[in-house]
Amino acid sequence: MNSKIWLSSPHMGGQEQKFVQQAFNTNWIAPLGPNVSGFESDLESYLDQNKHIACLSSGTAAIHLALVQLGVTSGDEVICQTFTFCGSANPIIYQGAKPIFVDSELDTWNMCPNHLEAAIKDRISKGNKPKAIIIVHLYGMPAKLDELLSVAKKYEISVIEDAAEALGSTYKERKCGTFGTYSILSFNGNKIITTSGGGALVCNSDEEKQKTIFYATQARDSASHYQHSEIGYNYRMSNVSAGIGRGQMQVLDKHIDLRRKMNLFYKESFKNIKGISVFGEYSNNIVSNHWLSCIIVSKDARFTKEQFQRAMEKENIETRPLWKPMHLQPVFKHMPYYGSKNSETLFKTGLCLPSGSNLSIEDKERIFNTISQLL
Numbered sequence: 001m002n003s004k005i006w007l008s009s010p011h012m013g014g015q016e017q018k019f020v021q022q023a024f025n026t027n028w029i030a031p032l033g034p035n036v037s038g039f040e041s042d043l044e045s046y047l048d049q050n051k052h053i054a055c056l057s058s059g060t061a062a063i064h065l066a067l068v069q070l071g072v073t074s075g076d077e078v079i080c081q082t083f084t085f086c087g088s089a090n091p092i093i094y095q096g097a098k099p100i101f102v103d104s105e106l107d108t109w110n111m112c113p114n115h116l117e118a119a120i121k122d123r124i125s126k127g128n129k130p131k132a133i134i135i136v137h138l139y140g141m142p143a144k145l146d147e148l149l150s151v152a153k154k155y156e157i158s159v160i161e162d163a164a165e166a167l168g169s170t171y172k173e174r175k176c177g178t179f180g181t182y183s184i185l186s187f188n189g190n191k192i193i194t195t196s197g198g199g200a201l202v203c204n205s206d207e208e209k210q211k212t213i214f215y216a217t218q219a220r221d222s223a224s225h226y227q228h229s230e231i232g233y234n235y236r237m238s239n240v241s242a243g244i245g246r247g248q249m250q251v252l253d254k255h256i257d258l259r260r261k262m263n264l265f266y267k268e269s270f271k272n273i274k275g276i277s278v279f280g281e282y283s284n285n286i287v288s289n290h291w292l293s294c295i296i297v298s299k300d301a302r303f304t305k306e307q308f309q310r311a312m313e314k315e316n317i318e319t320r321p322l323w324k325p326m327h328l329q330p331v332f333k334h335m336p337y338y339g340s341k342n343s344e345t346l347f348k349t350g351l352c353l354p355s356g357s358n359l360s361i362e363d364k365e366r367i368f369n370t371i372s373q374l375l
């Protein structure tokens with residue numbers, strides 16, 4: 001059997017172990033230390049917008065602490081892109097609030113500004129103005145930020161920008177992860193860079209960053225004994241994980257370049273093939289990191305999405321359907337939803353293909369040959 005070709009697997013640059021070794025040498029084996037602050041400042045310079053970043057145990061934790069700091073509590077409503085991974089939406093429930101799901105448009109597959117405005121108007125007419133809007137850049141593709149942020153501004157609602165999949169993507173030459181009232185990043189094992197598990201909350205002031213760290217370390221009051229006036233969480237990133245992150249930062253841009261080349265490889269491979277389209281940027285204003293490359297298999301293709309998946313599986317090549325929209329998830333099926341059928345159609349017809357920065361020439365040949373045999 002051929003070795004497995006994964007959708008997206010960790011890709012170390014080489015210096016990660018050096019930083020981890022330093023953590024061991026100095027006995028900083030704790031959820032604080034020089035690697036944590038080093039990784040934070042690496043990220044702050046990379047995003048380049050005077051941001052203040054707190055590293056956390058996951059991207060989901062970062063969304064949770066954004067909601068906490070925006071004062072979202074029980075009875076509140078929070079608008080969330082329906083076409084996403086559950087990590088975007090679950091923290092709304094942690095806060096006892098109610099998610100209101102909004103459909104995507106087909107240019108970027110992200111939140112549709114028109115459906116967003118319709119949702120806000122309807123919720124206001126029902127007497128409950130949404131407390132926050134969670135916008136996602138799915139698969140690394142920047143959302144229509146100008147339009148979305150102008151709707152948010154018009155109704156004075158805070159934005160949480162979920163850039164978990166979009167580190168290094170840009171919108172009008174500015175990095176994704178710098179547009180929200182709060183923005184979040186993820187360093188889970190399958191993301192564009194990894195700390196084996198981790199995330200970050202991007203804040204607009206040092207005060208917000210310190211408050212984030214306060215909530216992430218059990219909300220301890222400043223007293224020598226352990227005193228608590230608020231409920232906190234154990235969400236800080238470990239100094240060992242942050243060491244991996246520091247090493248990964250050295251290869252981030254190189255790895256983005258390789259992911260973008262994977263996208264070109266698919267555009268080339270599926271060129272002139274009826275019924276298959278490779279998802280790409282619809283405008284020159286945006287650059288996707290192409291975290292995952294995706295295709296849509298339409299009705300006029302010579303094979304179905306399922307046939308394609310089975311053929312790849314036989315060759316031990318991983319593929320995966322696009323994210324199942326949140327409003328179709330059993331756990332969220334009673335939550336309000338605003339939209340047409342865009343995300344549902346994408347879910348039915350789309351597939352993610354192997355996209356890692358570590359795929360070899362042989363891997364690509366195997367993928368290409370499998371595609372060719374199907375035709």
Ligand SMILES: *Cc1c(COP(=O)(O)O)cnc(C)c1O
Nearest residue numbers: 058059060085087088164186188
């Ligand atoms: C991965 C991901 C998250 C959550 O990140 P974790 O670090 O896995 O908790 C949130 N939103 C999106 C869109 C993601 O892909």
